[in-house]
Amino acid sequence: MAKRNLTRRQNWRIQKIQDERSERAGRRAELADEKLLGGDLGPEQEGLVIAHFGVQVDVEATQGAGTGTVRRCHMRANLPALVTGDRVVWRADNQAGGVIVAQLPRHSELYRPDHRGQLKPVAANVDRLVIVFAPLPTPHTNLIDRYLVAAEQSGLEPLLVLNKADLLDSGDFAHIRAWLDDYAALGYQTVCLSAGSGAGLDGLREALKDRISVFVGQSGVGKSSLINVLLPGVDLRVGALSEATAKGTHTTTTARLFHFPAGGDLIDSPGIREFGLTHITRQELLEGFIEFRPFLGLCRFRDCKHLHEPGCALLNAVDQGQITSHRMASYRHILATLAKE
Ligand SMILES: Nc1nc2c(ncn2[C@@H]2O[C@H](COP(=O)(O)OP(=O)(O)OP(=O)(O)O)[C@@H](O)[C@H]2O)c(=O)[nH]1
C-alpha cells in the first residue's frame, strides 16, 4: 500500500482501535485462563483447527467419543498465533465451547503477506499444492512453474490438474496435453479430468486422500467448479462474500478446512488461492526447478546467471536435452520478473 500522510486525528483513531482490540484479546485470554483454573473442563484431548476468528478458533475433536464435533474455543494466554490446519491440545468446557491448551508442532506452513506486506502464516500442515490449469483460459506456463517453485520452497507435494479435458478434442490443444506429459516426465503427479463431465475425477479423489490440500491456478480454470463437485452440499459462498469485503476494507478472510467425502481435506479461502505468487529469491527460484538441481554449482563461474555464460552447466544440460528449452525459458522469464520486484 502506498504511504499516506495520516493526520494526528487519524493516527489517534488507529491507535485507539488497536488498543481496544488488544484489550479485548487480553480479556478473552484471561477468560480462557480463568476457565482453566475453574476446573469445569473436560480432559485434555487432540483437535484440529478448522477455522479461525481473531482470538477464537473452531476446533474439531479428533479423539474419543466426540470425534468430528466442532467447538468454538478460546486460547490460553501466551499461546502462539494459531491458523487453520493447526493440531492442538484442548479441553471442552461445560457448555458448547472449550479452551486451547497447547499447539502441536507443524510440519508445514503457508505464508502470505498481510496488508502491510509482512509475511504471516495462514495455514498449517498442508501437504499438497493442487495446481489447476485448462486449455482455456490459455495457460501461462510461467505461472505453473512459479507455483511449482512455491511448492518446492514450502515443502508441499505438487499435483498438476489439467481441467476441461472435454475441450481437448475440440481445438488445437495438443500442446496443452504435451505440457502435462512433460511435467509427468519431471516426476510430478498429474491428472487430466473434467469438472464439467466428471471424467477423470476419481483419479483426483484418490490423489487427495489422506492429505491436506490447497487449490491454486489462474482465474477461470475451474477451481470452484472442481471444489463444488468434490464437496457436494458445502456452500462456498461465505468465502466469495468475504472476498468482496476484503477488496474494500482489507478484512482478512479466514481459511477453512473441509473434509472430502472420499477422504482427505481441503483448506480454502480467497487468499489461499493466491498462494505462491509472493516474492522468492533467485536461489529459491533455481532450486524450485527440480531438474536443475543436479547441475547447480557446476558452472565455470561461481556467480553464473545461466543466461549466456561460457561453461554454464545448465545451458550445457539444455544442449544435451536434459533440461527442456521450454523450462529454461520459463526460468528466465520468472527471473526477469524478480529483478523488477
Ligand atoms: N468445458 C468445461 N468448462 C468448465 C469445466 N470446469 C469448469 N468450467 C467452466 O469454467 C468457468 C470458470 O470456472 P470456475 O470454477 O468459476 O473457475 P475458478 O478457477 O474458480 O475461477 P476464479 O474463481 O475466477 O478463480 C465456468 O464457466 C465453468 O462452468 C470443465 O470441465 N469443462
Ligand SMILES: [Zn+2]
Ligand atoms: Zn550457469
